[in-house]
Amino acid sequence: MRAPSIDITHVPAPLRPLMLAMARGAAEMAGVIRRGDRRMAAEMGVNSNGDGQKRLDLDADALFRDALRHAGLRWYASEELCDPVAIQDDGDWALAIDPLDGSSNIDTNVSIGTIFAVYPAGTDANASFLRPARELICGGYVIYGPRCSMVVSFGDGTQIYALNPDTDCFDLTEARLSLPDTSFEFAINASNYRHWPRPVRAYIDDCLAGTDGPRDKNFNMRWIGSLVAEAHRILMRGGIFLYPADDRPGYARGRLRMLYECAPIAFLIEQAGGRATDGALPILDARVTALHGRTPLVFGSADKVNRVAAYHDLPEAEVSALFGNRGLFRA
Numbered sequence: 001m002r003a004p005s006i007d008i009t010h011v012p013a014p015l016r017p018l019m020l021a022m023a024r025g026a027a028e029m030a031g032v033i034r035r036g037d038r039r040m041a042a043e044m045g046v047n048s049n050g051d052g053q054k055r056l057d058l059d060a061d062a063l064f065r066d067a068l069r070h071a072g073l074r075w076y077a078s079e080e081l082c083d084p085v086a087i088q089d090d091g092d093w094a095l096a097i098d099p100l101d102g103s104s105n106i107d108t109n110v111s112i113g114t115i116f117a118v119y120p121a122g123t124d125a126n127a128s129f130l131r132p133a134r135e136l137i138c139g140g141y142v143i144y145g146p147r148c149s150m151v152v153s154f155g156d157g158t159q160i161y162a163l164n165p166d167t168d169c170f171d172l173t174e175a176r177l178s179l180p181d182t183s184f185e186f187a188i189n190a191s192n193y194r195h196w197p198r199p200v201r202a203y204i205d206d207c208l209a210g211t212d213g214p215r216d217k218n219f220n221m222r223w224i225g226s227l228v229a230e231a232h233r234i235l236m237r238g239g240i241f242l243y244p245a246d247d248r249p250g251y252a253r254g255r256l257r258m259l260y261e262c263a264p265i266a267f268l269i270e271q272a273g274g275r276a277t278d279g280a281l282p283i284l285d286a287r288v289t290a291l292h293g294r295t296p297l298v299f300g301s302a303d304k305v306n307r308v309a310a311y312h313d314l315p316e317a318e319v320s321a322l323f324g325n326r327g328l329f330r331a
């Protein structure tokens with residue numbers, strides 16, 4: 001079999017070495033996951049975010065760092081590493097990566113993934129990463145599901161590639177994806193309901209009320225626990241995802257990290273015609289002041305994300321009043 005590769009026809013020339021290296025790493029990861037060694041889910045310690053690390057989190061980080069050694073990277077920043085790592089002194093790019101997204105699903109054979117964002121390298125690591133998210137030039141993820149796919153954008157639409165098991169090449173299957181707005185599915189970890197801010201509770205209450213409530217239609221709920229899998233479902237058939245801030249200790253800015261989770265997903269969603277906000281403001285207009293900084297995340301079909309923002313725009317007293325007058329929000 002040939003070395004793993006990707007169809008580079010739609011990849012901007014300066015980013016081709018990087019994308020070929022990402023494709024090699026992703027194909028190798030797909031093989032590791034397919035082989036399914038039970039030790040993949042072994043607990044290994046805690047990362048700088050305080051999240052538990054599984055063996056596959058660490059192996060994925062080492063695998064991608066190695067695959068990207070000669071790909072023109074100046075800086076490599078990973079969820080699993082406290083600080084960015086210098087790779088090539090003359091590299092042009094800074095890459096932020098969540099090497100393994102959905103760690104809690106490793107042992108359940110549910111889809112997991114890799115998420116990444118590329119910025120032009122700045123004068124140092126901070127200048128490279130702590131900047132407005134909209135300055136990224138490439139955002140993408142790999143989903144290790146029943147099919148292995150890579151979804152990527154270079155700022156001119158969202159593309160999908162599928163890993164061909166016969167050639168080990170990521171073939172282009174969709175050059176310009178358009179996010180449908182027909183779904184009535186929402187995704188949120190409802191076990192945290194009592195901790196959510198009022199606007200989020202009001203939005204979900206109205207979805208749950210279905211045809212008996214102000215929305216006057218029934219909704220369906222999905223929660224996989226892998227951000228890549230939720231993003232992929234929403235890109236394929238629409239809907240909305242919410243991971244809000246909540247009042248649990250450590251969740252004042254939600255759970256998901258800006259650089260290597262929220263920004264690349266927001267980029268892919270916007271490039272497919274959807275919207276991504278922190279509940280109110282676009283994710284891509286924000287910047288974090290620390291490498292592992294978090295942000296609340298709401299993304300999906302534009303009309304649904306706009307509706308969440310409308311709930312956030314209301315003063316607290318008016319959100320409360322809505323509980324008695326939901327007709328205001330009838331679609």
Ligand SMILES: O=P(O)(O)OC[C@H]1O[C@](O)(COP(=O)(O)O)[C@@H](O)[C@@H]1O
Nearest residue numbers: 098100101102103104189225226227
């Ligand atoms: O367990 P919770 O609070 O529902 O959080 C689930 C979220 O956490 C994550 O697993 C965080 O990502 P990691 O697995 O990379 O830490 C997301 O994929 C997922 O959306």
Ligand SMILES: [Mg+2]
Nearest residue numbers: 098101102261
């Ligand atoms: Mg993650």
Ligand SMILES: [Mg+2]
Nearest residue numbers: 079098100101
């Ligand atoms: Mg991770």
